[in-house]
Amino acid sequence: MPLCLALAACSGGDENGAAPITKVACATPPDTPVRIAGGTFAMGSDLVDAEESPMRATTVGSFWIDPHEVTNGQFAAFVAATGYVTLAEKPVDAAQFNVPKEQIPPELLEPGSAVFTPPDTPSDRYADWWKYIPGANWKKPYGPGGADAVPAEPVVHMAWDDMVAYAKWKDGRLPTEAEWEYAAKAGQPARKDQPGPGKANTWQGLFPAVNEGSDGFKGIAPVGCFAPNANGLYDMVGNVWEVTADFYRPGHDPAQRDNPKGPSENDAYDPLNPGFASRVMKGGSYLCAPNYCQRYRPEARQGRDAGLGASNVGFRLAYDRAPG
């Protein structure tokens, strides 16, 4: 976990686990992975952020992918079966900060994670809404004083090793960025706009102080509350960001067009988290608003610190064969 905490990413959860603002009829989506037939698609976009370009024809093979984000209920089953303890629940290694220990704020050495904590007044400084909360972890997503994890909501506060451990137990893996984007686009062209009503859990109002929640949720929604895409996949865009297997650097390598796997670890570079090899995360979160983030699109991408979770970042699994 770097000192900067890599908190520039745009997602977060319901700040207090509050109930929906308006009544939304949520589906109970199936858990059975969906087969995505391989093909060639236009990956990336030249419409919005340079980090998503260039758009180019890209081929992916067939694979299977979870129909929804990994839920707290699913992760709890993994923990019950294995006794696994996540990184956010363990003492923090001071060596990773690369500064003398006495310069590290003591709370950063306590187990915890990054929690979206909205300010009362407008701000454009992410340090004003991201706080490192000791005691925040997947079981207590808002910190020790907040609500417990809800089984039907996506699990958050995962470090890379936590996601890999869960994937191994499920005989799955993290999807590549290309697989994730192909499954999310489902044949639709690239676009710039915020998804319309009922299509994705995003932010309405002026981020970060005005959260209108007119899509029904000010924070995280249970999986299945918004319409699935043409592949039958829920919440690919919005709700929580989803970490993929690829290392991050801005922009795509135009030469990588056949089942691309992103740059090597040595070539990884995240301007928001320099000095650490971030992974690509996709789809934006409930914190993405027209005035901030705007990454509620299949082509959108951002780097994610491998060693620190956040209250708006989760994942789903891909598989090389039909599970089970």
Ligand SMILES: [Ca+2]
């Ligand atoms: Ca929302």
Ligand SMILES: [Ca+2]
């Ligand atoms: Ca999502």
